[in-house]
Amino acid sequence: xxxxxxITLIVVSILLILFTTHFLKEGKIPVKYSLLWYxxxxxxxLVGIFPQIFTFIYKKLGxxxxxxxxxxxxxxxxxxxxxxxxxxxxxxxxxxxMLIQELSTLKSKENKKF
Amino acid sequence: xxxxxxxIPAYNEEANILKTYKSIIDxxxxxxxxxDVIVINDGSKDNTEKIxxxxxxxxxxxxxxxxxxGAVQTGYKYAFEHGYxxxxxFDGDGQHDVRYVKKIISPIIKGxxxxxxxxxFIEDIxxxxxxxTRRIGIKIISIFMKFTSGFKIVDTTxxxxxxxxxxxxxxxxxxxxxxxxxxxxxxxxKKGYVVSEVSVEMNEREGGVSSIRAWKSVYYMLNxxxxxxxxxxxxxxxxx
Numbered sequence: 001x002x003x004x005x006x007i008t009l010i011v012v013s014i015l016l017i018l019f020t021t022h023f024l025k026e027g028k029i030p031v032k033y034s035l036l037w038y039x040x041x042x043x044x045x046l047v048g049i050f051p052q053i054f055t056f057i058y059k060k061l062g063x064x065x066x067x068x069x070x071x072x073x074x075x076x077x078x079x080x081x082x083x084x085x086x087x088x089x090x091x092x093x094x095x096x097x098m099l100i101q102e103l104s105t106l107k108s109k110e111n112k113k114f
Numbered sequence: 115x116x117x118x119x120x121x122i123p124a125y126n127e128e129a130n131i132l133k134t135y136k137s138i139i140d141x142x143x144x145x146x147x148x149x150d151v152i153v154i155n156d157g158s159k160d161n162t163e164k165i166x167x168x169x170x171x172x173x174x175x176x177x178x179x180x181x182x183x184g185a186v187q188t189g190y191k192y193a194f195e196h197g198y199x200x201x202x203x204f205d206g207d208g209q210h211d212v213r214y215v216k217k218i219i220s221p222i223i224k225g226x227x228x229x230x231x232x233x234x235f236i237e238d239i240x241x242x243x244x245x246x247t248r249r250i251g252i253k254i255i256s257i258f259m260k261f262t263s264g265f266k267i268v269d270t271t272x273x274x275x276x277x278x279x280x281x282x283x284x285x286x287x288x289x290x291x292x293x294x295x296x297x298x299x300x301x302x303x304k305k306g307y308v309v310s311e312v313s314v315e316m317n318e319r320e321g322g323v324s325s326i327r328a329w330k331s332v333y334y335m336l337n338x339x340x341x342x343x344x345x346x347x348x349x350x351x352x353x354x
Binding site: 093103 | 152166167172173174175176177178180184187188191192291
């Protein structure tokens with residue numbers, strides 16, 4: 001792995017840690033979701049610092065070069081994250097619909113619409 | 115005597131809602147029936163709310179548009195909370211004829227069915243039956259329905275339907291937001307409830323815009339078929 005890629009990976013992981021910590025400090029993301037992003041940052045950091053851990057895996061998995069495997073891993077992780085978000089949105093939608101229904105019924109009852 | 119509630123979802127139905135409501139009230143007077151009505155104003159942007167208030171029509175005004183599924187479910191929740199024996203979905207656009215309500219609720223009152231669908235296609239009555247392409251779509255959905263539930267339902271997208279107390283309770287807890295008619299039918303059948311169809315006549319829309327527009331028909335059909343396949347693989351608790 002080239003030195004440039006190592007530096008890029010380390011910089012990206014540090015930026016990810018800084019951003020996550022910032023959002024956590026601002027109260028924009030809850031702790032349980034921040035853990036996921038810290039885990040992402042840690043993986044990127046490990047790939048940058050100890051590329052040899054991954055060098056013996058990528059050929060066995062059928063990747064031509066190490067960078068392809070890194071991209072592959074992250075696309076995979078993002079797909080999982082996306083699915084988790086889809087499920088979360090569907091659950092939130094159900095809750096929002098229920099709240100709108102209950103609130104509208106209460107409001108209409110209060111205003112003697114039925 | 116069974117208490118019957120007519121649930122009328124309405125979105126931008128200023129042109130028809132009063133006429134629909136009056137037709138039910140007139141029918142009640144003429145035939146000594148006591149059908150109650152609840153209109154669910156699904157966040158209409160026109161004068162529907164004003165018409166409902168000015169004419170003292172019982173209604174629930176949703177603070178945000180939820181779509182047909184969310185609106186109808188609000189009606190089922192109302193029916194459940196007020197202990198109705200039968201709930202009938204009834205369109206606010208003048209498509210459904212109140213004279214057929216008796217025919218639709220009859221199998222439920224007699225205990226012969228848990229859900230009854232008012233069908234345009236089971237008898238060859240010469241009335242409005244929707245466009246040719248939409249009828250092909252309904253036929254394809256019907257084939258998927260048979261595959262999913264093992265039962266043949268001819269008019270899978272009919273919104274003119276009656277439900278028993280047990281189904282009211284089920285629907286008040288869970289009701290799909292999208293494509294509710296075919297999906298709820300398939301789910302109810304999979305749970306082991308009895309669904310029957312009775313022949314009804316329907317009128318063409320007198321105003322407003324249908325929730326299924328022509329250019330969306332193919333997309334609608336694909337989604338419904340996929341949703342029915344998902345009903346096939348899901349596990350449901352049997353009712354009996």
